Structures are given as C-alpha cells and as structure tokens.
Amino acid sequence: MKINWGFGPPKEPKGTDGEGAARDGASVASPRSEQHTWTGGSQLATRIVVGLLWGALIAGPLALALQVLLPESRPVVRQDGYVDRIGEAAAVSEFAERAVVAWLETPSEESDALRAYFGDLGQSRPDIPWTTSGSAVAEIVKDDSGLWSVTVGVDAAEGTSPPDAEPASEPAETPADAPVETPAETPAEGDSDDGDAEPVERITSGRLYFQVPVLYVDGEMIAQALPAPVPAPDEFDQLASAYDHGLAADHPAFARVANFLNAMLVSGDQASLEAYSSPGTSFRVLNPVPYAGVRVETIVAAGGEAPSEEPSDGETAEVQANVTLSGSNGEQLGAQYSLVLQAREGRWEVARLRTSPALAEPVPLPEPVPVTTTPSSGSSSADGHTPPSGTSTSQGTSSQGPSPTPSEEPTREAGSDPPTGTTTESP
Structure with a gap:
C-alpha cells in the first residue's frame, strides 16, 4: 500500500491505465480521497509549527526561572x-x-x-x-x-679596562676657591687619626x-x-631541634630505616620499600635511581628517649636519619631524612616522611604592628565617658555622642576622665 505523506497527490501505480486497473482489481482514487490527502498534510505541518511556537513560549520563562533560581557563578580568579x-x-x-x-x-x-x-x-x-x-x-x-x-x-x-686601553686623562686642577669634597675615609674633626682604625674592606x-x-x-x-x-x-640562627636521643646501631628501628632508604634510593625495589612501610602509605622509589649507595651514619629520636625495641601496636616515634649518599663516581653527599615510625606487630615501620624536621621551639612569627586610633571629636569610650580632645585609646571602635561644651565639663575628681593630652590604655 502506498503511503502519502501529504506533500502532493498520490502517484499512480505503474501500468495504471484503464485496463491495467481493471486487471489488477485496483480502484481509481476519487476526487474526495485526493483532497483528503492534501488537507491531511497541511494539518500536520500546521501542528508542527504550533508545537514549535509553544516550545519557544515555554522555553523563555523556563530559562528566566533557571537564571533566577540557580546560584550566581563566580570567576575562579577574582x-x-x-x-x-x-x-x-x-x-x-x-x-x-x-x-x-x-x-x-x-x-x-x-x-x-x-x-x-x-x-x-x-x-x-x-x-x-x-x-x-x-x-x-x-x-x-x-x-x-x-x-x-x-x-x-x-x-x-x-x-676592568682592557690591557691595551689608554690610561685615563689627568683630572683638571681644582681652583683654590672651589669647595673640596671630603673622601669617605677621611676622619671627621675630633676623630683620632692614629692609624688604629681598621681599613674599610672593599x-x-x-x-x-x-x-x-x-x-x-x-x-x-x-x-x-x-x-x-x-x-x-x-x-638567622637555626632553631633548636627536637631530636635529642641517638639510636644504637643494633636497635631494630635503625635497621628498618636503613633498609627503607636503601630500597628507595639505591635498589629501586618498590616491593622492598612497601615491606618496610606502614599499610596505607604510598611511598615511591626514585626512578631512575641516581645513587650507587647509601650509608646511614646516625639516627636521632625526639622525645628524650629512644623508641622501644619491642613497641606496642600503634606506638609512634619521630626520628631523623643522617645519611651519606654515594654517586656512581664515588663522590659522597650528605643528606637528612625526618621520618615518623609506627609500630605494628612488634616492629617499627615508616609511616610518613616529614617535609620539615621536628623542632623543640616554635617558629617565630612577626609581631603585629599596634594600631593606635585617635577618636575624633564627639567619640565616646565603651564606659560611656567621652575622652577629651587629644586622648588616645587602644580600642578601635567608638560610639558617637554629643561633645560637652567647656561650661559643661565636670570638675576633675577621682575616677573622672583624664585631662587633654593624656593617654589611656584599655585593660
């Protein structure tokens, strides 16, 4: 059966003359059916256009609602x-x-x-x-x-001047009445010039x-x-270190740390590195390996005493390893590693590589610069009194109030406001 999509009259089947139609038993379409197919296609096109218009009408308010309801996007870099x-x-x-x-x-x-x-x-x-x-x-x-x-x-x-350069010309003679500049090294009047002063190093x-x-x-x-x-x-002098107790070379933690560093720096064996590490850590070996050997010179622990040789599970210790690295050419280079050890099943394992050593004193911070606020005329302190003109307080906020006239100023008594020019400090 032929389907007409409404974009023209139905096509006649091949060989649809009068006799062919009679032979095939096909009926000739009537004028009514042809008109129906044309109007059906027109109605379909109209419905599509109307649907698009409704979609546009709905999309506008919907986009406006989303713009209002969604949070405002802010740039990553202000x-x-x-x-x-x-x-x-x-x-x-x-x-x-x-x-x-x-x-x-x-x-x-x-x-x-x-x-x-x-x-x-x-x-x-x-x-x-x-x-x-x-x-x-x-x-x-x-x-x-x-x-x-x-x-x-x-x-x-x-x-420096090249060797074949001509010598500089002699400076012109200074007139007698012209001022003469005093060189920096000439001693000032009243200073002793006995030659005891050390020469300036240049x-x-x-x-x-x-x-x-x-x-x-x-x-x-x-x-x-x-x-x-x-x-x-x-x-600046170095801060005091928290590492104050050395470990003996036969201490179990000494060998664990030495094997850990050898696997990371020399052998490049990831499996061995993980064997000396606490579970859940993600240490990696150096790849490619730059050193031919590592020797642990000393291991110093923090806390005033050495870690236990038979630690309990979960016990931790802060240590610093002083090592000597050897290159392929035999040259040596010193290095230090700050590590955190954690006990598991009676043995020490490396739990963390610190980015900085443990310190026995805090890092000094710059002191904040004190800001002194001079209140303007009419400002009042927190207790309701109005400091006179020129009074300085350490409080940064003040409430506004009417300034008393000279005739309204009370006589100074004990506990009254200080006179002009004095300074009060908040407790």
Whole structure:
C-alpha cells in the first residue's frame, strides 16, 4: 500500500491505465480521497509549527526561572583576589631582576636601552659596565604607597679596562676657591687619626643586593627609582631541634630505616620499600635511581628517649636519619631524612616522611604592628565617658555622642576622665 505523506497527490501505480486497473482489481482514487490527502498534510505541518511556537513560549520563562533560581557563578580568579596578587608579584619580580641586571651591564653609550625600565630618570653610566650572573629575587613586598619593593641579589664583578686601553686623562686642577669634597675615609674633626682604625674592606666582585621600587598598573611596569645598593639579608640562627636521643646501631628501628632508604634510593625495589612501610602509605622509589649507595651514619629520636625495641601496636616515634649518599663516581653527599615510625606487630615501620624536621621551639612569627586610633571629636569610650580632645585609646571602635561644651565639663575628681593630652590604655 502506498503511503502519502501529504506533500502532493498520490502517484499512480505503474501500468495504471484503464485496463491495467481493471486487471489488477485496483480502484481509481476519487476526487474526495485526493483532497483528503492534501488537507491531511497541511494539518500536520500546521501542528508542527504550533508545537514549535509553544516550545519557544515555554522555553523563555523556563530559562528566566533557571537564571533566577540557580546560584550566581563566580570567576575562579577574582580581580582583587589572592591569586591575582601572586601573578602580579611574579611579574614584578621578573621585571625587577631584568632591570637590575640591565642597570649593571649597560654601558654609557647604550644608556637609551634603560628607558624601558627607568624612563627618564637621570643616571650616571660607566663606560666599562659590570658583569653579572646568578641573579635572583631575595625579597618582594608591597609597601603602604602601593609600590612593590623588590630586593635583587646578583653575583657582580666590577668592569676592568682592557690591557691595551689608554690610561685615563689627568683630572683638571681644582681652583683654590672651589669647595673640596671630603673622601669617605677621611676622619671627621675630633676623630683620632692614629692609624688604629681598621681599613674599610672593599670588594670588586661578589654577591651584591639592590633594592628597586616598581610601579605595576594593569600589567604595565616601570621602576619608580634607580636601584639602590642595600645590605645582604640578615642571617638567622637555626632553631633548636627536637631530636635529642641517638639510636644504637643494633636497635631494630635503625635497621628498618636503613633498609627503607636503601630500597628507595639505591635498589629501586618498590616491593622492598612497601615491606618496610606502614599499610596505607604510598611511598615511591626514585626512578631512575641516581645513587650507587647509601650509608646511614646516625639516627636521632625526639622525645628524650629512644623508641622501644619491642613497641606496642600503634606506638609512634619521630626520628631523623643522617645519611651519606654515594654517586656512581664515588663522590659522597650528605643528606637528612625526618621520618615518623609506627609500630605494628612488634616492629617499627615508616609511616610518613616529614617535609620539615621536628623542632623543640616554635617558629617565630612577626609581631603585629599596634594600631593606635585617635577618636575624633564627639567619640565616646565603651564606659560611656567621652575622652577629651587629644586622648588616645587602644580600642578601635567608638560610639558617637554629643561633645560637652567647656561650661559643661565636670570638675576633675577621682575616677573622672583624664585631662587633654593624656593617654589611656584599655585593660
């Protein structure tokens, strides 16, 4: 049976002349049936269009409802977020390092190349520049003005004249009435010049440090001043270690730690490494193995006493292993590992490799800078009294109230407000 999809009149079957139709027993379609097929296709197209229109009408309010009900999506990196500050600090660090190196290595004849870093800042350039290597950022902070202050360390050597260079011309004679600059090493008036003072030590090469302020605005950077030589960062004494009791070489924990490190650093045997580790750990061997041997020199435990030789299950111990690594060329290198041991079935196993050693004292933190708030006229303290003008309090909040007129000020008595200019401290 032929199916008409409503896009035209039905086709006559092959050989549908009058006789063929009579032979096949097929009836000729009447005008009514042909009209029905045309109108049926039109109705189907109309229904499809109406359905699409209804879908569009429903989708609009639905999308609006989803926009209102769903939580607002926020960008991963905020414009003023911490991640932004990290990227800005990295860019400023790289710029400051390049600026300091260029400032040292650029001779006077190429000083125009420094405009990209320092703009039109006046500068005196040497004819023979310094040579540098190993530059790195030692410190970067953002000061109260909004500028980045960057300290760059660099291995620098003062430039030397080539052997065939002509000697420098004699300086012109100074007129008698012209002021004469006093050299830095000339002793001041009143100082003794008996020669007891030690001479100033000067170097022509070494590790030098320079501080440069950098302005950063929307990805653009420029140095706000020329680099200034500054002292090297202060050295700091190491903190006291918590490891205070050595383990004997025949202690069971000594052998377990030695075998663990040998499997990780030398043999590269993952199965052996796991055999000396606590269950649930995920230690991995070094691959490829860079060392030919490892020797455990000493193992020191924290806590004032050595770990038990027959520990109970779940017992833990903090130890530090001092080892000597040997390369394929026979050269040796010292290293230290801080480990946490845990007992299981009467033996010690490595439970964790610490990222830092155990300390006997806390790491010192910078003390917060005290902020003194001077309340404005009319501010009152927490007890309801109004401090006079000029009084400084350590409290950061205050409530507003009417300021008493001079005629309304009470006579000073015991417990009354202090006079103008005094300072009160909150308990």
